[in-house]
Amino acid sequence: MDDFDRQLIAQLRVDGRAPVAVLADKLQVSRGTIQKRLDRLVSTGAIRGFTVRTRQELDEHVLRAVMGVRTTTSSAKPTGLIKALHGVPEVVALYTTNGAWDYIAELRAANLPDLDRALGAIRHIEGVATTETSILLRSV
Incomplete structure (x- = not known):
């Protein structure tokens, strides 16, 4: 699994049903290259389905964290806040x-500087009062 495979999987996490032509355009390669990579990733089991569920060990170089977010009581438009949180690329789920x-x-972030940038972006979203983040070290 190389950086290109990780970029392809990242695109599929955003849209697991993205057409090959769209993926090729976004990653600036031919449709044939995308299709061959997808076929290999599926046949090797790296991609287990098309809600894109990857084996945990494939993400061993990805930092995972959970962040508690408390909002201000004056946040009259939670949909705007939710949309802003979803707009941070490192936010993969919100509960x-x-x-x-x-x-x-x-x-999820590739490295500490990316995680730090994401945390800062979230803290500056209007309506966010306070946050607390825990980096996930390993599954037990």
Whole structure:
């Protein structure tokens, strides 16, 4: 698995049903290259389905984190806040919760500087009062 495979999988995480031609255009390669890579990734089991579920060990070089997000009480338009949170590329899932946090964001980043940039971007979203982040080290 090389960097190109990871870029292709990242695109599929955004849209698992993206046409080969669109993927080729975004990654600036031929449709044949995309199709061959997809076929190989499927045949080797790297891609297990097209909601794109990858084996955990394929993401060993990806930082994973969860972030609790508390919003301001004056946040009258939660849909704008939710849209802004989803606009941060490292946010792969967003959950409402009944605990101390209003939302829990699941994050994935290639490295610490990317994670730091994402955390800063989230903290500067209008309506975010406070956050707390935990980096996930390993599954037990």
